[in-house]
Structures are given as C-alpha cells and as structure tokens.
Amino acid sequence: MSTLADFSITRKWPATRPDLLQLYSLPTPNGVKVSILLEELGMPYEVHKINFDSHDQTSPEFVGTFPNNKIPAIIDPNGPGGQAIALFESGAIMVYLAEKTGMFLPQDPALRYETLQWLMFQMGGIGPMFGQVGFFNIFAGKDFEDKRPLTRYVDESKRLLTVLNKHLAGKEWVAGDTYTIADMAIFPWIRNMIVRYNAEALIGWGQYPEVSRVLSHWLQRPAVQRGLLIP
Template identity: 65%
Template sequence: MSDLSAFPITQKWPAIHPDRIQLYSLPTPNGVKVSIMLEETGLPYEAHLVSFQTNDQLTPEFVSLNPNNKIPAIIDPNGPGGKPLPLFESGAILVYLAEKTGKFLPADPVQRYTTLQWLMFQMGGVGPMFGQLGFFHKFAGKDIEDKRPRDRYVAETRRLLGVLDKHLTGRQWVMGDDYTIADMATLPWVRSLMQVYEAADLIGINDFSQVLRVLDAFLARPAVQAGLNQPPRN
C-alpha cells in the first residue's frame, strides 16, 4: 500500500485509498478540468473537497502542496519511477495525466504541439478573462458603479469566443475529430459563463453557434457529467 504520510496535506484530508490519485479540488471551471480528465481516462482517484467558504485553500496543509494556494492539485502515488508525484496547476496536471495514460494528447508532434497551443489559449486567455467577467458581473465586482471594467471583460470575452467559434467551424472538437485536453480545459469555462456567471445575454452567447454546438456535445459525455460534480459539495 502506498504511504503518503510524508505529505502534510494528508493530515487535513486523510487518504482512505492511498493507492489512488488524490485530487484536492472544488467544482469550479479550473477544478473540473482535472476531475473530467480523471473520469475520461478511468484512472482511480479519491476526491477531497477544498472549500473556499472556510478558506481551505489558505491552510498550511493545502499550501504545502500548492504554494500558490489555488485548486486543483493532485498527488499521484504512482508517479514517475514509481514514486509519489505532487502536482499543481490544472494545465500541467492535464498534460501529465495525458502522458501517463497515452490519452487525449496526440502522439504526432505537430498535433501534440497544436493541442498544447490551444491549451495555452485557455490558460492564458479564456480562463483569466472569463473569470474577471464573472467577478464584475456576478460576484463582488458587480457593485462597482463604474461599468468600464466589466465592459472591458465583456469585449475581451466576446473576442475570445469569436476566435474559438471561427476555429470550430467545420470541426467536431478543437482538434478536429479528436477529443483532447484542449476541449476539457476550455469548455467548462464556456459553461460557467452561462450557468454560473449568468452572462449569456450580456455576452450575446447565441452569436457563437459553433461554440454552443461543441459545448452541447461536451456536456453530453458521461465522463463530463460525472466530473462536473467532483468533488461533491458537502
């Protein structure tokens, strides 16, 4: 049996199944990227809820795993060389799990780097910009009387959606016929625009029919449906 006792985070979130990947997360757009990937690959995992309501992400135990105090983070007890691997940053985790399983990241070098290109598009653009829109439209920033910050992120969100919509024209997924980590990274953010941030009308989501088409296909996948609810909220 794997011994994870060297990791302080296991003191706050004990591993019932230490031989499985330990996921420390919350069902946010960034969090569900990894839970969806774990469901899609079929890798055994144990999910631990990191509650923002009680500032779990700021506790010494969590920071010992991710000094940037953001979810998600994992410990793979069977990492490279058979040793436990702690890892944070959702994009890095997606690449790691893809390489571990040989799934959802093409082996062909051109296709591989193109997939990573679109993963970086999400990490550097979609996530930060959509998240700021959510802050200024749905959360604390909505009370700011000056709407110029909100409008800036509305415009940037529409621009990014336009880039994605054009790219998806004639393609089943971001990488064409192949479903990849680029889809798992990007589409949860589009879902959150509509369901969490309640910004569908604000951004004119119906202007992006290709994005909506691919989002529907994504949400219909059983592994996506399962991953969207991991870890379960207490």
C-alpha cells in the first residue's frame, strides 16, 4: 500500500501532518485554482511553497514525484482504495477533488459535461493565451522588438473573453445557477490579466461587462479571498 514516504518529494518537503492532503504550490493563477477549491471544500490540507526563484520545481525530489515539474501538485494520503495518490495538472486535481467529495461538479450528466467543457476551455484556451499575454506584455517578452506575438495572443484572448462574455449573459455562474470548478478555474486567470499582467487596456476590459460582473461576485467569496493568498 502506497504511503507518503513512497514519494520522493516528501524527502525535501516532509509532511508535519501526514494524514492530511499535501499541496505543493505558489499563488499563481494555476496554483490558486486548487487552493481555492480546497478552501471552498473546507478540506484540511498542508501546504508547501515551491519557490521558482530557487528552482524547487526542477529538483530531483519534485520531479521524481511530479515529472512535469509544474505546480500545483498534490499527494492525497487517503486516495482510491485507501492508498496515497500523487497528481499534477490543475484540471485533473480539481476533477479528482470534486469527484472525491461530491461537490462543485454536478451529478446531472448534462450539467456535469457542460462544467467539464468550460474547465477545458480554461485549460486549453484561457490559461495558455492569457499567460502569453503576460509574458509579452510585462515579463521578458516585453523587450522583443517584434510585437506580432503580443498582438496574436491579445487578439485570441479578446476572442475568448467575447465567447465567455456572451455565455455569461443572464447567468449567475459559468454553469448557470451552479457554482463549480469551472468558475474556480477561469476567474483566477481573468483576475490575473488585470491585476498582474496590466492588460486592461490591451484587451479592452470594458467590452466584457458580464465577465466583470461575475468576476466581482466571485471575488467576494471568503474561500476565494483565502485561497488567493495560499501559500
């Protein structure tokens, strides 16, 4: 039977509470998706900060457990069959936790797949595109003389926001009246576009009133406010 001690990462980041779910993360848009979900679930967990400045994510201990060397990642000591399970990829982690607890992923098949559809919309579209806007607008890419990459990613980000804005009209949340993991996945990235990437003017933020409305509503949730600061 697998235990925490079977995973190399615990040699560098030992658990003080080995009975709890272990979260390895940083407060990035992808990282807070999982911490917000854990806070919404009220599930006890232990958090370990993975410091990019010291390249923690490429250490042998981290990669030995999570081969994609990305955050967030988890080890659940109480996984399927009572065995510990290690997971990376934020979307997979969110589905796992939602299914384990029976929360934030609807049981109705049609609504369930609609939720998963919008989760994948974030994973395959919003995350990669918004991240590139950040790179080319405020990080190393801002010094590139050729501005075509930034234009390309801004245009696609605007298209994605237009899709989401139209979808949210008349809805409380992405899946209608039901708050789900799709909201927890999408809105950290939208918030980041404004507060971290300084892209309000680039994307024409005023053109997306429905997105802005739901973002404001989402930011008022206490679990969101806590999760945004972890670790």
